[in-house]
Amino acid sequence: xxxxxxxxAQVAAATAAEAYQRIVAALIRITGDWTLAEDCAQEAxxxxxxxxxxxxxxxxxxxxxxxxxxNRALDVLRRGTVERRKLRELAVLALTAATAEPExxxxxxxxxxxxxxxxxxxLPLEARVALTLRTICAVATADxxxxxxxxxxxxxxxxxxxxxxITEARIPxxxxxxxxLTQRLPGVLAVLYLLFTHGYNADGEPAFADExxxxxxxxxxxxPDQAEVHALRALFLLQHSRRHxxxxxxxxxxxLDRQDRSRWDHAAIGEAVGIxxxxxxxxxxxxxxxxxxxxxxGPYALQARIAACHATAASVxxxxxxxxxxxxxxxxxxxxxxxxxxxxxxxxxxxxxxxxGLDLLARARAGGELDDYPLAIAAEADLTARAGDRVRAAALxxxxxxxxHSDAERRALLDRADEA
Amino acid sequence: MxxxxxxxxxxxxxxxxxxxxxxxxxxxxxxxxxxxxxxMALAPKSTATTVRVRNGQTLVSDGPFAExxxxxxxxxxxECADLDEAIEVARAHPMARGGRIEIRPQxxxxx
Numbered sequence: 205x206x207x208x209x210x211x212x213a214q215v216a217a218a219t220a221a222e223a224y225q226r227i228v229a230a231l232i233r234i235t236g237d238w239t240l241a242e243d244c245a246q247e248a249x250x251x252x253x254x255x256x257x258x259x260x261x262x263x264x265x266x267x268x269x270x271x272x273x274x275n276r277a278l279d280v281l282r283r284g285t286v287e288r289r290k291l292r293e294l295a296v297l298a299l300t301a302a303t304a305e306p307e308x309x310x311x312x313x314x315x316x317x318x319x320x321x322x323x324x325x326x327l328p329l330e331a332r333v334a335l336t337l338r339t340i341c342a343v344a345t346a347d348x349x350x351x352x353x354x355x356x357x358x359x360x361x362x363x364x365x366x367x368x369x370i371t372e373a374r375i376p377x378x379x380x381x382x383x384x385l386t387q388r389l390p391g392v393l394a395v396l397y398l399l400f401t402h403g404y405n406a407d408g409e410p411a412f413a414d415e416x417x418x419x420x421x422x423x424x425x426x427x428p429d430q431a432e433v434h435a436l437r438a439l440f441l442l443q444h445s446r447r448h449x450x451x452x453x454x455x456x457x458x459x460l461d462r463q464d465r466s467r468w469d470h471a472a473i474g475e476a477v478g479i480x481x482x483x484x485x486x487x488x489x490x491x492x493x494x495x496x497x498x499x500x501x502g503p504y505a506l507q508a509r510i511a512a513c514h515a516t517a518a519s520v521x522x523x524x525x526x527x528x529x530x531x532x533x534x535x536x537x538x539x540x541x542x543x544x545x546x547x548x549x550x551x552x553x554x555x556x557x558x559x560x561g562l563d564l565l566a567r568a569r570a571g572g573e574l575d576d577y578p579l580a581i582a583a584e585a586d587l588t589a590r591a592g593d594r595v596r597a598a599a600l601x602x603x604x605x606x607x608x609h610s611d612a613e614r615r616a617l618l619d620r621a622d623e624a
Numbered sequence: 625m626x627x628x629x630x631x632x633x634x635x636x637x638x639x640x641x642x643x644x645x646x647x648x649x650x651x652x653x654x655x656x657x658x659x660x661x662x663x664m665a666l667a668p669k670s671t672a673t674t675v676r677v678r679n680g681q682t683l684v685s686d687g688p689f690a691e692x693x694x695x696x697x698x699x700x701x702x703e704c705a706d707l708d709e710a711i712e713v714a715r716a717h718p719m720a721r722g723g724r725i726e727i728r729p730q731x732x733x734x735x
Binding site (some may be wrong): 324326371372374375378380384419 | 625705706708711716727728729731734
């Protein structure tokens with residue numbers, strides 16, 4: 205391969221990711237056929253990788269790919285005998301009428317529509333995540349299957365089933381408006397969040413976290429008025445900023461208070477803090493929200509603010525615990541859950557002293573849902589140690605250690621028991 | 625697009641004290657909008673009869689075909705542009721709160 209050919213191959217690869225989602229989204233809108241859209245987009249990319257190194261890169265690589273994919277779709281539809289007749293006629297008409305490249309706005313809209321369709325609540329949750337990865341992020345089915353711990357053929361079947369339901373139950377290819385958007389957006393954000401945690405967890409695919417951040421960025425650009433979209437993006441950036449510091453050489457989790465803060469990604473933290481500052485300003489500008497509007501700040505904004513308090517603190521002692529406790533108070537009100545109550549108790553323990561924390565913790569555990577949750581015992585142990593009861597704290601640390609699954613966590617808790 | 629709405633009971637109905645929507649009003653509204661083509665409430669399960677044909681033999685037995693806790697108590701045939709429209713119609717039905725509603729699209733044999 206010559207230098208020019210290598211450069212052409214590089215352009216093709218770089219254009220690919222961005223062009224792929226746009227082509228797939230546009231072809232799905234026009235033909236309603238997901239498989240056809242994916243196949244044609246992939247064929248266009250393959251042809252580009254083949255031809256560009258020889259013929260040179262066209263002036264408008266994205267447009268070139270779109271034209272090739274569209275012509276390929278037309279060929280298939282014209283020859284097709286199995287596709288539904290009526291739909292086919294409509295699609296051929298639309299494809300013929302489509303000019304060189306759709307307007308920029310329309311492309312953007314297509315991708316947003318596609319996100320809402322992939323994340324429709326009538327699809328099983330896991331299928332939503334998989335379909336988003338496959339259709340919008342163009343992740344290979346084999347890679348998605350690995351992340352979900354299933355075989356490739358199982359994942360292929362799952363994706364096919366989801367696409368069949370979209371077609372046969374006629375799940376619309378549309379972004380809902382008005383109150384329907386308020387109801388549906390949290391579901392879309394939950395899929396993105398799940399995607400992120402699939403990348404963030406120890407056994408996950410790290411690339412998925414990058415995909416989730418990219419999607420959140422896209423969504424924020426497409427729906428600039430939705431505060432929770434910006435908040436989710438900030439939350440991702442903040443959690444992701446610790447990626448180089450949150451595991452030790454053996455791959456074990458390092459707790460926040462022992463992480464080397466100089467290894468955090470301070471550029472990402474700065475970006476996230478900027479997003480949160482803007483959100484706060486726009487909250488102040490706005491008058492009382494209408495009844496159908498979600499409460500402000502929303503749950504992702506609160507989680508992001510908590511993460512920002514940690515991310516901008518020089519040390520655990522320097523952390524704005526009063527700010528964190530306030531966020532947990534509001535979060536517990538918006539989304540009551542035992543785990544949030546537990547975190548709230550810990551935050552209050554740091555902000556207002558161990559007695560306040562222990563008091564809230566006792567109330568959080570009264571329901572019994574935290575009974576088999578070793579982190580609740582560990583939190584009680586920590587608060588008890590800081591309250592000065594070393595003997596009881598050591599016993600609690602040992603009890604918590606007996607309940608955790610990871611060796612590293614157990615060692616860390618036993619160390620604390622010895623220190624107490 | 626035609627959808628059939630199975631109106632079912634549920635072991636865990638809504639506990640919201642707000643009054644449930646009125647069924648007669650729901651029928652009148654969706655008949656008028658053209659979204660409800662027909663529908664009916666069904667007599668209790670004690671009146672159900674199951675019919676099977678096996679090797680040329682007709683087997684008739686008592687009761688609903690499936691032993692489920694959630695029982696079909698009625699149905700409505702809808703004409704809607706897409707699933708979201710059908711969901712909107714279903715969520716306005718009183719049994720969406722008192723029970724649950726399953727929406728199934730018409731099969732498309734023309735594929």
